[in-house]
Amino acid sequence: MIQYVTLLSLIVAFLLLLGVIFALQRVAKTRPDGGVVGESGFTLEGYSYALILLAVVAAVGICYVLVRDTLWAGHLMEWMNIVVRLMHITFGIAWIGASFYFVFLENALNRTDNVRDELAGNLWAVHGGGFYYLEKYKLAPKQIPKSLHWFKYEAYFTWLSGFSLLFVVYYFNASSMLVDPRVLDISPLAGVGIGVGSFIAGWLIYDGLCRTELVRSKWFMVVGFAVATAFAYFYAEIFSARAAYIHFGAMLGTLMVGNVFFTIIPAQKAMVKAATEGTPLDPTLGKNALARSLHNNYMTLPVLFVMVSNHFPSTFSHAYPWAILAVITLGTAGVKHWLNLREKHQSNAWVLPGSVALLLAVVFVTAPKAETGTAAAACTEEIPMSRVNMIVQTRCVQCHSSSPTDDVFKSPPNGVVYDSPEDIIRLKDKIMQRVVVTKTMPQNNKTDMTQEERDILKCWIEQGAKNL
Structure with a gap:
């Protein structure tokens, strides 16, 4: 019900805006300088431009309501x-x-x-x-x-x-x-x-x-x-x-x-x-x-x-x-x-x-801090590609895939995809910066990536990002 009320309100607003815009444009053409309003410097033509922007917003809102959940x-x-x-x-x-x-x-x-x-x-x-x-x-x-x-x-x-x-x-x-x-x-x-x-x-x-x-x-x-x-x-x-x-x-x-x-x-x-x-x-x-x-x-x-x-x-x-x-x-x-x-x-x-x-x-x-002795010593085990791929497929491909399943991103952000081990290896530097160093990916840690998983990715990259 709310969706229909919203849609109707947007349609009415859009039609009213169109009517006012055409009226202002028509009157402005009959006056010099676009129809200056008093000494204010505002013109009827200028007002119509502002309303055009609002009409575009209303039109986009109509489209969004119509295609929502599709x-x-x-x-x-x-x-x-x-x-x-x-x-x-x-x-x-x-x-x-x-x-x-x-x-x-x-x-x-x-x-x-x-x-x-x-x-x-x-x-x-x-x-x-x-x-x-x-x-x-x-x-x-x-x-x-x-x-x-x-x-x-x-x-x-x-x-x-x-x-x-x-x-x-x-x-x-x-x-x-x-x-x-x-x-x-x-x-x-x-x-x-x-x-x-x-x-x-x-x-x-x-x-x-x-x-x-x-x-x-x-x-x-x-x-x-x-x-x-x-x-x-x-x-x-x-x-x-x-x-x-x-x-x-x-x-x-x-x-x-x-x-x-x-x-x-x-x-x-x-x-x-x-x-x-x-x-x-x-x-x-x-x-x-x-x-x-x-x-x-x-x-x-x-x-x-x-x-x-x-x-x-x-x-x-x-x-x-x-x-x-x-x-x-x-x-x-x-x-x-x-x-x-x-x-x-x-x-x-x-x-x-x-x-x-x-x-x-x-x-x-803001430079990355050097690891402590304990953290550095923990990176001794050889990390296989299969383990890295499992982490990425579990935590990242909801958005970064050629066919994302995320509810917000319907195409891979910035064109970054991790569909194959080769993709992961090619983008290892980006993974290091965003996932390990700054910890800004996943977005707001939406997929609950753990610190242990970030450490594993870090070790794998430091070991040469090998496809083993």
Whole structure:
């Protein structure tokens, strides 16, 4: 019954969205600039693009409900993963690229030579076979041009696609990807609720701090890092290590898009309105928006690390994954600070070496530890291939097979299969890294591989991975 209600709700939502989208597009075509709504910079055409994304999500939801518990379910999930991931990467490149560019522009402005009184600075640049000349006004030009470009949809679509990806990968498969009973035995629904709730809590805490006098002090960075570390610890105590990292990145991404939606764009709206009406503009609006934009700039590298971290289990498989995440966050933010100083033609002898030292410390701390004498001495018996194959067939081929039987993975993850002894021998290095060293496979130890079995695989590999 619930399945039919869900399906009907999704169909109704999809049809309503289509109707509104066509109406907005039709009206937008009759107005210049896509139908600008007041002085806000939002356009009817822009709203329709946002609704198109929601309509796609609703359509995917309809397909998922229809094929659920069929052979097509896994295939659809895989393609949902591909499409949403590609959207997230594309929008993210546009957003982060714009962030990098405008912070560079702010840092590199010529503020002294041949600068008119109404300007804050200018910049000459060459790119793509052409010369460009850019000017920044202290407040606003005397007349606002009709073709004023707004940088906001990149941020909104990055967050929407990222949130959708979080559902596709972690929330739709919460029992296997999100929740790890060895960390905290909670229901999948509780895990989803905690994850979503933490994003709201993170924004409220951060925005509250930004509204205090602390934001004008260097102590703001210290307190901000402490709060971020607390969230990393919280996630590591609730979710699987891999999911904890992703949630930390999603939390930072939520802060970034919140800055755009609640602070930066409203400030820009006020600037446009004041310039259009010829009324005085509160200069603190622009300063606050610039500060939030700079905060976003410092969060970009930590977020990018989280996006790729799932491919490198040496980080999240550590005994203290939250500490590793916190140090990498500080180190990557430090690298971004050095880049910003460099663009201003300022120098600090300690920022880059200190940041690199932090990252190198992570490399050292996460390195595999040498075996104790007792453990090393235990690896004396010659391990036959038949014993290794039995372990792999019992613990691994549910997912890593040409015909997986797992309830989540309907095709072998990353194309890795262990159907034959030759496959196992060929992939022995991957087995050593993921199964023995980092212990991140099987996923959340779903098949209950024992430490003794991991030791046997280790001995076999160290003995030359022979097919005996």
